[in-house]
Amino acid sequence: MFARESLVKTRxxxxxxxxxxxxxxxxEIESKMxxxxxxxxxxxxxxxxxxxxxDLFINLDLVNSSYKLKLSETMHVHDVFHSDLLHLxxxxxxxxxxxxxxxxxxxxxxxEWKIDNILNFRQYRRRLQYKVKWNDNDNDLNWYNADDDEFxxxxxxxxxxxxxxxxxxx
Numbered sequence: 170m171f172a173r174e175s176l177v178k179t180r181x182x183x184x185x186x187x188x189x190x191x192x193x194x195x196x197e198i199e200s201k202m203x204x205x206x207x208x209x210x211x212x213x214x215x216x217x218x219x220x221x222x223x224d225l226f227i228n229l230d231l232v233n234s235s236y237k238l239k240l241s242e243t244m245h246v247h248d249v250f251h252s253d254l255l256h257l258x259x260x261x262x263x264x265x266x267x268x269x270x271x272x273x274x275x276x277x278x279x280x281e282w283k284i285d286n287i288l289n290f291r292q293y294r295r296r297l298q299y300k301v302k303w304n305d306n307d308n309d310l311n312w313y314n315a316d317d318d319e320f321x322x323x324x325x326x327x328x329x330x331x332x333x334x335x336x337x338x339x
Contacts, residue, residue: 194252196236200228204238205254209246211310222256243311284323287330290315299327 196202203222211219226238235251283304290299297315313320320327 194255196228196231196252196255196257198228198230201258202226202228202238203256203258204250205256207254209244228255243309245310284320284326287326290330299330 203224204226206220206223209223224241226240228236229239229248230237232249235249236255237249238255240246240248284301285304286302288300288302290297291312292298293312298312299315299320300312301309303309315327
């Protein structure tokens with residue numbers, strides 16, 4: 170009997186300690202929020218130079234004490250995050266500030282994005298792939314096949330990348 174009482178008392182103390190730093194939040198469904206990049210691996214070389222908060226996402230659902238977010242297709246991570254990793258976006262943070270959307274070029278009724286730089290390359294399933302920094306967007310985590318249409322008009326950028334990193338084998 171003494172052991173059970175001791176375990177119950179210890180459990181209550183642990184719960185009290187854990188709840189001491191816990192914040193009570195209640196985000197509304199469909200609210201916009203930033204995601205802390207604490208546990209997410211990005212393409213940046215150094216974590217301290219990376220963005221601390223990732224793009225804005227839309228809250229889709231409450232799952233226990235966590236929230237399910239609508240993530241971009243380029244993010245290959247689980248879509249449920251604890252509330253400590255989320256920060257609500259305040260509407261009209263700076264009233265005169267306008268957030269410009271990324272502009273693409275429309276060619277043949279399809280969006281075409283300009284490539285700013287090639288960050289890395291790899292062989293994946295016997296196909297050459299590139300990780301790309303697009304103009305005005307550096308949060309793309311996708312790898313693109315070299316034989317796809319993305320690199321059709323950018324042969325100079327591809328050649329310059331391979332000249333700069335000629336010590337890496339294709």
